[in-house]
Amino acid sequence: MTDPELLVQDYLARLERAAARLDADRRAELLASITEHLDEARSTGAAQDEAAVRTLLDRLGEPVDIVAAAQDGGPSGGRQDRVVDPSTPRRGTGLELAAVLMLTAGSFLPVVGWLVGAVLLWCSDRWRAGEKLLGTLVVPLGPGGVVLLGGLLPFSQRAEVCTTSPSAPLGSSQPLGDGSAVTTCSVSGPPEWVGLLLTVLLVLAAVAVPIWLYRTARRRADAQPEAVLSRL
Amino acid sequence: MEPGGARNPVPQLRRGVLEFCVLSLLDGEPRYGFDLVRRLAADEVLVTSEGTIYPLLSRLRRDGWVSTTWVESESGPPRRYYAVTPDGRRALQAFVADWCRFRDAVDSLLLEGP
Secondary structure, X not given: OOOHHHHHHHHHHHHHHHHHHOOHHHHHHHHHHHHHHHHHHHHOOOOOOHHHHHHHHHHHOOXXXXXXXXXXXXXXXXXXHOOOOOOOOOOOOXXXXXXXXXXXHHHHOOOHHHHHHHHHHHHOOOXXXXXXXXXXXXXXXXXXXXXXXXXXXXXXXXXXXXXEEOOOOOOOOOOOOOOOOEEXXXXXXXXXXXXHHHHHHHHHHHHHHHHHHHHHHHHHHHHHHHHHOOOO | OOOOXXXXXXXXXXXXXXXXXXXXXXXXXXXXXXXXXXXXXXXXXXXXXXXXXHHHHHHHHHOOOEEEEEEOOOOOOOEEEEEEOHHHHHHHHHHHHHHHHHHHHHHHHHOOOO
């Protein structure tokens, strides 16, 4: 004779172990609803003795099957009807993560890092062509490129114009008798902060766009198991 | 385990229709989990293990087709009630139309002969 309470505890422990694969929210929700189901059945008095509790647990089904249903979105049938097919869309986003890391952090490895990121970007099937184009054009060579090549961009170039004259500078009370020349320099072009601001904006855009792309890929990866189960 | 092994089409059929059976059961009135599960499981062809209904309910909730509320119970612990949302009702109505066409087409081929 086994204590019915022990049977229930054992079942819940097995369910909890099987549910370790699920993310925290789904695991908590699943455990809570199964616990409620068991509490409800036992509070009505229908499942008090050992045999009744065993029937109750049998009807619920194997914990691994319940977790499998939570995992692939398949409501019933458990593992035996999960189709293993090499063309099944992959669920991870490793490729996308690598692409985004190379487009951002990797871009500090001059040119090569960003190019690798761009190739990975175009290899992924998680993005539409327009999104790949956006990821490529905002910003070519990435934040690293902006920082490393920033000095060569037109807006950060300031021309220094110098004129040399043999006469004394204006306002000088004494002419210089030794024939030495005076050089006057002036700097033309946009003020320094314009270049700085543009650099910061380009770096932000070059970081924000890949991050947004990655989140989009994640969302699609998460939605996929449901999408695969097409409605009749 | 069901007869037929890998060729058994019932799990696949169940997969397509079960969520709409849930929506239909909730359409008239909200129900708590245990009650809903026992009604669905009344026929074994629809449900083999009752526990798998809960992940389905959770998915329907995430999809916005059902909502949940807690209601105190006189006889025991508080109960989580499930109700169909307007989105869920629309999905159900669309499915009912599809299902009738599907069923009629299959019936006409299977039952009425060549």
